[in-house]
Amino acid sequence: MSFVNSYTPPSEPTLTESELYGPTPYDINFAYPLYEEMLSTDRLKLVPFIPSAHAETFWKQVKDRPELFQYFPIFPSTLADYLTSFERNVRRNPYSLGLAIIDRTRPDPEHPEWGGSLAGVVNICTTVPQNLTTEIGYIVVFPEFQHTHVAKEMVALLQRYILQLPTQSPPGIGFRRLQWCAHPGNAPSVGLAKRMWFKPEGTLRYMWVLPKALSHMGAKGREGDQFSGQGARHTTVLSVCWDNWEDEVRAKNDAFLNK
Numbered sequence: 001m002s003f004v005n006s007y008t009p010p011s012e013p014t015l016t017e018s019e020l021y022g023p024t025p026y027d028i029n030f031a032y033p034l035y036e037e038m039l040s041t042d043r044l045k046l047v048p049f050i051p052s053a054h055a056e057t058f059w060k061q062v063k064d065r066p067e068l069f070q071y072f073p074i075f076p077s078t079l080a081d082y083l084t085s086f087e088r089n090v091r092r093n094p095y096s097l098g099l100a101i102i103d104r105t106r107p108d109p110e111h112p113e114w115g116g117s118l119a120g121v122v123n124i125c126t127t128v129p130q131n132l133t134t135e136i137g138y139i140v141v142f143p144e145f146q147h148t149h150v151a152k153e154m155v156a157l158l159q160r161y162i163l164q165l166p167t168q169s170p171p172g173i174g175f176r177r178l179q180w181c182a183h184p185g186n187a188p189s190v191g192l193a194k195r196m197w198f199k200p201e202g203t204l205r206y207m208w209v210l211p212k213a214l215s216h217m218g219a220k221g222r223e224g225d226q227f228s229g230q231g232a233r234h235t236t237v238l239s240v241c242w243d244n245w246e247d248e249v250r251a252k253n254d255a256f257l258n259k
Contacts (some may be wrong), residue, residue: 039157045104048098053114055083067128071185073211075214096124102114102116102118105118105149120139131176132174132175133178133179135179139189141156156256159178159245160250164245175209176242178240181237201237202237208233219231233249
């Protein structure tokens with residue numbers, strides 16, 4: 001018996017500015033319908049993250065605050081780094097979606113077209129369409145908007161959009177499982193998930209290899225392997241599944257969003 005292995009690593013050329021910022025109108029390349037009414041309250045709305053509209057303001061808020069990325073497996077050093085990762089891993093993946101979080105209670109005179117201020121970003125990610133599972137992740141809420149309504153309403157809107165059936169009113173996309181992953185040491189993230197009715201499921205050990213700049217935030221990696229010298233991140237996992245949604249979370253979510 002004979003065989004060959006012709007695999008070669010894919011090349012990743014530098015993306016051009018037009019690729020990073022996209023055409024107008026911007027193509028979000030998302031496999032599911034985006035129901036705007038499901039992603040909005042009187043105080044908050046979630047809209048597609050569009051680099052040409054949001055990136056400059058986003059980077060002004062985060063560039064001198066590396067602590068906002070301390071629990072992430074990425075550590076962008078420039079706006080181009082961030083947008084490159086976003087373009088390759090989010091926009092080009094039809095099962096991921098990047099969203100800008102707009103606080104409607106705080107007008108931004110520089111961007112009146114937003115109907116509020118950019119409060120952060122969040123992604124729908126690690127979707128497995130054949131299993132109807134997805135995750136809320138890569139959340140950044142700017143310090144000025146933390147400990148307000150912003151984070152909780154963002155989570156509630158995404159819960160409703162992801163877990164509500166398309167046949168229900170207002171319609172969602174009808175997934176069976178919504179997951180939340182966090183660094184075990186990120187108490188605010190785990191606490192937020194629990195307050196928003198996610199159920200703890202356990203810890204996945206050695207889930208991510210960390211970049212060298214963040215290796216001090218995780219467990220020790222294995223010396224001698226491909227990423228020797230880089231640490232690892234364990235991951236706390238929580239979820240809301242369709243049965244939780246129908247049994248109790250939907251009613252709690254409705255009451256919270258309609259208060």
